[in-house]
Amino acid sequence: MYRVRHRFAAVNMSGPRVRQMFVFLLLGTAIIFIFTGFFAMMRAKVSSRSSDIGRFTAGLSAETMVGVLAREIPYLKSSVSIPQKDGVVSRLTFELATSVDPRDPRTFLGRELPGFALFDTEIVVAGQGVDYTDIPVESAPPPDLEEQLTQDRKPAKPEDVKEPGDAKEEKPAGGGDIAKTKRVFIYHTHSTESYLPELSGVNSPERAYDNRKNIVMVGKRLGEELEKMGIGAEVYTKPFQAKWNRLYQASRKTVVEAMKQNADLEYFIDVHRDSKRRNKTTRHINGKPYATIAFVVGTANDNWEENEKFAREVHNKLEELYPGLSKGVFRKSRAQGNGEYNQSLSPRSLLVEIGGVDNTFEEAYRSAEALARAIAEIHFEATPVDARPRNP
Template sequence: MKKSLKIWSSLIFILFIIPIILEQIPSAIPKDVAVVPIDEQKIVYAANIFETESEVQTDMRALLYNTHSHEAFEPITQKHDGKIAVSHQEVNIMALSEKVKTQLEFNGVGTDIIDVDVTAEMNKVGIPYHKSYDVVRPYVQKALNDAVYDIILDIHRDSLKADRTTVTYKGEKFAQVVFVIGGDHANFKLNQELAEKMMFEMEQIVPNITKNIVFKSGHGVDGKYNQDLHERLILVEIGGIGNDEAELNRTSVVLAEAVFQTLISEAQSTK
């Protein structure tokens, strides 16, 4: 009788203690926080958590800016203030540039951002939208005069819906990338060459994450996009108006890794 009582007491204790133990075990990663493995040494959370300490120290430097600084993404503006918008003065493409900067620095690429809200400055004095590249140009020129950069990215988003700007890979959605090259200047092929190298590296990480390069030249388009200022300056569109924050963040991880791999490959080829 005493032996049976001890057995039952032990079972009751175990049933009581199991829930307490389970509460102490860390829960699984929430579904809305996705991880993107670039390699075995780099696991970067792609929703809102970003690595802040670089594993690699290099002399490589990047410059980022946003000619169309109020370009926005509908899911993000809706989450911010309940309004679906493709242009927003608070939550816009500038925030994405900050995330790209974080990822570049994690990869050891020192990164500067031109700290100017181009659209806001234009709105203050009534400059029309199509003059954006003219307005940002002196800021870019000054930055290039002040420092030497290995790559300069003018970051935009496409105007297409999410079904045309999204790719799924290994169960995760990524915002697709388009590089735009202006053909109305003498050295555009050098800008094109850099874009092609970037595309190659991105495709090694996530197949179909890039689309074909878009060339613009002739009447009715800018044709330069300030790429005549530097052979390492390229315009990159990350996603479209319908991509959400997690998709954009995943792509920022891939883009930053591709920049690093491109610059490393170029440095090795010159040795």
């Protein structure tokens, strides 16, 4: 098989041992993908309260993967050099060049198995009947629609624009002068997100976006309800002038400016709409349909643990007041999305998904009222005052 010529070894690639090695290699690879895909599908059907599969796969190292292959391909035991744990430089170079982490098989399996990347999101707290198929998903409008929305965008009417620092003069029901102190700042990073039933002639979920009938209307209702309950709220309604992938940077500047103008602000709520369909984003409570609520916490900032604690509080309060309305709290790193979501600015920041593409404004308004009540009760429990939240 081997012939030495001028000190070089020639390998006969058509030999039976080489062919056998390649057959075992292909079979071993196929078995890994089949097993992983089957396990992922089964896991999606089971309600879970934490990302067990995420923690399991994240713990696998390159040594483990090679060891699994070596069980089927004995040749690997002697021919493949397994990197040592102290090879930090070589691992870093590999990750930078390929965007694949040898210690995390999800980084390359996710590209081969559709939907596998979904499991990178951790379900911190799951609502009733929630599993991995309920995880909120952000989706951008098609490029042609994004360009059209940008071209058609017109300045909002002055009376509809709420700039940071503006204050409402009206007094809330039963709240006295308390609402003059603004505690909540509401904004909409993806302000064009809308609901299909509200858009005439639009049937495709990928095109559920609009410059006028959109998630901003839900955020305004949330602010109005908070005011009624005695908590002052600023609602920023202007669209952010940036491409989709730069919107969080644009909205961050607005939040920072609002914080500079008003040191009394305590809560920062970024209101979104999920991309899931109606069966995943609708709950019936006391005979009325509500748009589900989901909380997303980014881990790419120093405040994520405190923000997650606050999201848990709001979820638990919603479970107490409106059982089943909240889908839960979901944790995302930068690998699964923005990961920061402007939540580094405050330990009481919320990214809230209200409903999905098939919900209506009526359903979303009900959920906004429920969310306002939950936040108000948490706020007044922490800061007792005469103004108490009204009953629904």
